[in-house]
Amino acid sequence: MNNQNQKTELPKVLLIEDDEISVDVMKLFLRGFVEIDISYTAQDSIEKFKAQTYDLILMDINLGKGLTGIDLIRLIRELPQYKETPVLAVTAFAMKGDKEEFLSAGFDFYLAKPFTREELRATIRRFLK
Template sequence: MYLAHSFMSDQKKHNSQQPLVLVVEDHDDSLLLMSYALESLGCRFICQADSSTTLVVAKEYQPDLIMLDILLPGLSGIDVMRQLKQDPLTYHIPVVAVTALATKEDQEQILMAGFDEYISKPYMIEDLEAIIQRLLYGKFEAYSAYELCQD
């Protein structure tokens, strides 16, 4: 039996004022890049490679935002989105589609499925930062990646 595994950022765990982001991504390199980006923005995060437990994790941790890959083995991101929007404990959580599907039709279909935002891979950290700041407005004191690199 395959056990889904997820991990939570160690740094920032203690600071409950920082927003919590659930990232669901099956490619290790993309997952690592996303975790670095979120940490640089001052977010706490939980990363998952398996979409089958996303609803359970979202219900338990109540993240402020979910970053969800669309092309996942097993349940697709769109299938997971349907589950999230049907559950009273998770329907209110904003969800960003993070995907390699980049055509205008793909984007329209994804947004019509209920996603709050869409970002295509590969993405620039500034674009990711803008989406996170827009969706989590007022939930944390944001620093741009550029400002953090200047310290």
């Protein structure tokens, strides 16, 4: 039997990141690995959550003006369709206690910038089994 007709769908991932350079790097790291949507603000990401369901969320903590990643994770966890969705903090915050703070706020994992393409992909793979 020919398997050419089988469509392989990539996992749908939302990246919430306000820094354009970080977005470009993440796009390069994730090209062909996941289907990625980008949200530059907390408010925009809330609209995306209502319109679409994602398999995994990558979120920076510092999102510029308005809500922070910590504020946003609390809102995400209130949505029934996102109670079990892996949400990974991808951030430059790397001071002592930051990791624990983010995990206790509701993030499933903490990945400090800078990281390699393989570190990012391995982490995503772990959560999308």
